[in-house]
Amino acid sequence: MQVAIGIDTHKGSLAAAAVDALGRVLGIREFTNDPTGHRSLLRWVTEQAQPRRIGIEGSLSYGSAAARMLLGHAEDVREVAALLTHQERRRRAKGKSDPVDAVAIARVVAADETLPSARRTTLLTDLKLLVDYRDQLVHARTQVANRVHADLVIIRPGYEQVVPNLRAKRHVAKARSLLGRDRSVQAELVRRRLGEILRLEAEIAQADRRLADKLAEADTTLTQIPGVGPFIAAKILGEVGEISRIRSKASFAMLSGTAPLIASSGQTHRHRLNRRGNRQLNWALHYVALVQSRTSAEAKAYLVRQREAGKSHKEAMRCLKRHLSNVVYRHLLLGRVRQVGVSPQRHPDRQLAATSSPLTSSVASPSMTSSLALASDSALM
Numbered sequence: 001m002q003v004a005i006g007i008d009t010h011k012g013s014l015a016a017a018a019v020d021a022l023g024r025v026l027g028i029r030e031f032t033n034d035p036t037g038h039r040s041l042l043r044w045v046t047e048q049a050q051p052r053r054i055g056i057e058g059s060l061s062y063g064s065a066a067a068r069m070l071l072g073h074a075e076d077v078r079e080v081a082a083l084l085t086h087q088e089r090r091r092r093a094k095g096k097s098d099p100v101d102a103v104a105i106a107r108v109v110a111a112d113e114t115l116p117s118a119r120r121t122t123l124l125t126d127l128k129l130l131v132d133y134r135d136q137l138v139h140a141r142t143q144v145a146n147r148v149h150a151d152l153v154i155i156r157p158g159y160e161q162v163v164p165n166l167r168a169k170r171h172v173a174k175a176r177s178l179l180g181r182d183r184s185v186q187a188e189l190v191r192r193r194l195g196e197i198l199r200l201e202a203e204i205a206q207a208d209r210r211l212a213d214k215l216a217e218a219d220t221t222l223t224q225i226p227g228v229g230p231f232i233a234a235k236i237l238g239e240v241g242e243i244s245r246i247r248s249k250a251s252f253a254m255l256s257g258t259a260p261l262i263a264s265s266g267q268t269h270r271h272r273l274n275r276r277g278n279r280q281l282n283w284a285l286h287y288v289a290l291v292q293s294r295t296s297a298e299a300k301a302y303l304v305r306q307r308e309a310g311k312s313h314k315e316a317m318r319c320l321k322r323h324l325s326n327v328v329y330r331h332l333l334l335g336r337v338r339q340v341g342v343s344p345q346r347h348p349d350r351q352l353a354a355t356s357s358p359l360t361s362s363v364a365s366p367s368m369t370s371s372l373a374l375a376s377d378s379a380l381m
Contacts, residue, residue, distance in 0.1 A: 003052040005045060006080070006105025008098050009033065009063030014041060015098035018048050019106040023092075028099045033062060038069045045075065055080040055109035057101070059118040060128065067118045078115035083276055084108045114254055117245030127214050128238030131231070134207040141167075141200040148175070148193045151186055155179070166197055221331045225324075226299075227291030232284050236328060239281040243332040249325070252332075257282040258325040260318055282321075285328065289320045 003026065008015040014033050018026040029044055031037035045054065055078045059067040070077045088104040089096065109115060145166045152159045156178045163175045172194050179187045211234050215223075222233035246252045253259035257277025292299035299320060306316035 002050065003048045004106045004110035005048060005052060005054045006102045006107070006109060007041075007054065007056045007063060007066065008085075008101040008105060009056060009058040009061070009066065010098065011062055013037075013098065014063070014066060015102040016041060016044065017099060017102035017106045019103065019110055021110055023107045023110055025103055028102065030098065033066070038066055041066060042069065042073060045070065046073075052076070053078060053109050055105045055115060056118055057082055057085050057105050060125070071119055077118040078109060079118045080105050080108055080115060081276070081278060083279070084112075087276070114247060114251040116240075116251070116255055117242070119242055119245055123214065123217055124237055124241050127211070127218065127234045128241075130207060130211050130214060131235045131238050134204060134211065134231070137200055137204045137207060141197060141204065144193050144196050144200065148190055148197070151190045151193075152178070155182065155184075155187060155190065166194070167201060169198065169201075172198055218335070220335050222328065222335075225288065225327060225331065226296050227288040232287060235280060235284045236332075239278050239284070240332060243329075243335065246329070246332075249329045252329040253322060253325045255281065256285055256325050256328075258285060258318070258321045260322065285321050285324050288324055289317055292324075293317065293320065 003018050003020060005016060005018050010033065012033050014031045014037060015028070016031065017028045020026055026048070029041075031041045031044075045052075053076045054070060056063045056067050056070075057080045058064075059077070059079045067077050085101055085104045085108060088108050089100060092104065092107065148166060152163075152175065159175065159178055163171050163178070165171055166175060176191060176194050179190060208231070212230055215230055215234050215237075218237055220233055220237060222228050222236060223230060228236075240246070240252075240255070246255065250259065255277050257274050257279065259274055259277075289299075293303060302320060302323070303313075303316045306319050307313065311319065
């Protein structure tokens with residue numbers, strides 16, 4: 001690669017910077033985030049030397065249209081996480097501005113060849129939008145329920161003994177009945193908020209149904225992994241996008257933030273937490289690891305082996321997450337094999353493909369799923 005280009009995206013503007021392979025700035029430009037600005041951006045990009053690689057922060061939000069335009073002109077466009085930009089900016093520069101962020105993005109692109117492509121299908125984009133929407137609904141429901149709880153503690157002390165939660169309709173009805181004929185402003189606001197909880201519950205249920213329909217279209221085997229339900233599977237698919245844009249299991253581990261970082265000194269050999277990568281994807285893998293650590297005999301035995309090897313509980317859990325990263329990656333590869341008929345042996349990560357030959361079948365067996373959930377210890381580090 002001769003030139004790396006970074007694009008920082010905003011609602012009305014795009015800041016672009018070009019650097020060479022050593023990170024030296026070659027040029028900085030700003031464009032409007034509209035069709036006219038996109039055409040000007042494309043002209044500026046094509047003026048840069050080949051081979052070139054482009055990184056966009058916010059390729060699913062304000063940079064979505066620019067990313068599609070550049071991909072449509074056969075440019076190599078990569079997705080850059082905001083955390084990577086932040087770390088690069090702090091390491092090299094003082095202060096913050098759009099051009100400074102664009103330079104930081106370009107330097108991330110120049111230094112990391114494993115960044116995932118920004119290319120996504122409509123189905124996977126829809127899954128991400130639905131998952132994000134459901135997350136927003138759940139967050140809103142939690143806020144309203146917390147407000148109701150704070151009010152009921154004052155109006156009806158001890159109400160928790162008869163109303164364990166505020167999600168089920170019967171519990172909401174019970175909370176409403178506790179108010180009796182209280183016509184105070186606080187009681188009236190509680191009634192309104194209880195109605196809002198019911199409305200949000202109905203929307204969450206509708207979002208779940210739409211997610212289930214979209215997940216069926218995706219024809220994924222992720223739900224065969226212990227601890228992965230429809231919502232977690234949809235979140236993984238939406239955050240990862242096209243698995244073909246991920247070059248190897250190592251690249252997937254970097255994307256998910258499960259690749260451990262060396263933190264050794266002298267005779268002490270340790271790996272520390274990796275805070276890079278996609279935090280939503282990392283959360284999904286962490287959730288699955290927690291479920292398996294509590295319900296899977298194989299996972300429990302694996303954690304015991306890691307503890308006996310001298311690792312702390314947190315380090316052992318990170319190892320389990322790294323295992324699960326490989327497992328999820330295999331299942332995502334299987335989905336691509338089933339959809340487009342690409343042999344795993346032709347995938348860039350041939351070693352992974354060679355160890356995953358059972359995944360070429362149309363449906364993974366339960367025993368195979370169990371073995372995938374905990375592969376050999378040697379494959380972890």
